[in-house]
Amino acid sequence: MEIKVVRDILAANEMLARENRETFDKHGIFVVDLMSSPGAGKTSLLVRTLEQLTPRYPCAVVEGDITGDVDARRIAEVGVPSVQINTGGACHLDARMVKAALSSLSLDDIRVLFIENVGNLVCPANYRLGEDIRVTILSTPEGDDKLTKYPLAFRESDVLVINKTDLVEGIDFDIEQARQSALTVNAQLQIFQTSCRTGEGVDRWTDWLASQIESGRET
């Protein structure tokens, strides 16, 4: 019974994700879903990315959090429109929540929409939101074994960003090992290495992202 219910929920989510996709296509919006464990650097990467992209593209952000609006306030400081979703306990965003949030945004004025998911390396991967690309961030202090211990998020993503590379000295994180593990889990992954603290590596990621926006939907 439980399995049947879960399937129904996922099927209903897929339908709403397709509706979101149609909305995004109609308005010519490129959509990026950002996933990671709590504290891996989703908001930091987002702030760095917005600093580079906003001169070229009108951007907006949907912030997903269980409670509070700390992240939305950080985004507001960059001068980018944002909508806060509070899931009220739920461990992931779903397409219905995103659909509801879209009514608060001026869709005709947006070229790129970032959706920052709830910090959780497990559950969000099951719920498509209508995005063009999915990005999962792994921070070096989490350890390079997380790629094989929590494979679904990486398998369901287009991009892996290895963040906090400035902390890699003196901790047990082997970047080459991580890249190999990631490609074993998902051979199609685009992999970037960033330090959102120093800014190192952010250019390469935003250049690639801009190329994806220019070429339309990721295939």
Place this chain on the structure above:
Amino acid sequence: MEIKVVRDILAANEMLARENRETFDKHGIFVVDLMSSPGAGKTSLLVRTLEQLTPRYPCAVVEGDITGDVDARRIAEVGVPSVQINTGGACHLDARMVKAALSSLSLDDIRVLFIENVGNLVCPANYRLGEDIRVTILSTPEGDDKLTKYPLAFRESDVLVINKTDLVEGIDFDIEQARQSALTVNAQLQIFQTSCRTGEGVDRWTDWLASQIESGRET
């Protein structure tokens, strides 16, 4: 409908958690549930704790992972019996999984059982397993704002371990701020600070844990 189903699942879990509790009481086993985000240091804290406790108490470990047995192998190296639960995708342990795992352990020979939950700061907090105490680990690279952004795990825990204190220099983590936030979320929290890398602070935590084991169930 979805809410009703979730309530049924939680109610069924509570019932099984009580059955586990009865089993633990019957065998005089003190049970610790360890929760955290992926990579916060559950297994590292467990290894450090076992090194200190096993000379005094026969210990065993139930390892919860979505897939694989990396952590159980680390525990085996310490010479402590362990059982691996693979949730097969599920984002948390539940009482039924733990109940099934108990059949693989020699309960009469165990005084302290550690249950390492799936790495997830959100979902495990909803599922009691029959434990005496719940410990949530927050690692400094995750950021001190996680206490207020993901309050449930801290609210439902008896202990907060702030881990990776050796990394606190040069990152945005204010330990005093974290302690204040934690106590605002849950005034009853016992708070410890550890570096499982250097071993700093582990004694204070294990001394306290031993006192809890001696005094029986945490009240």
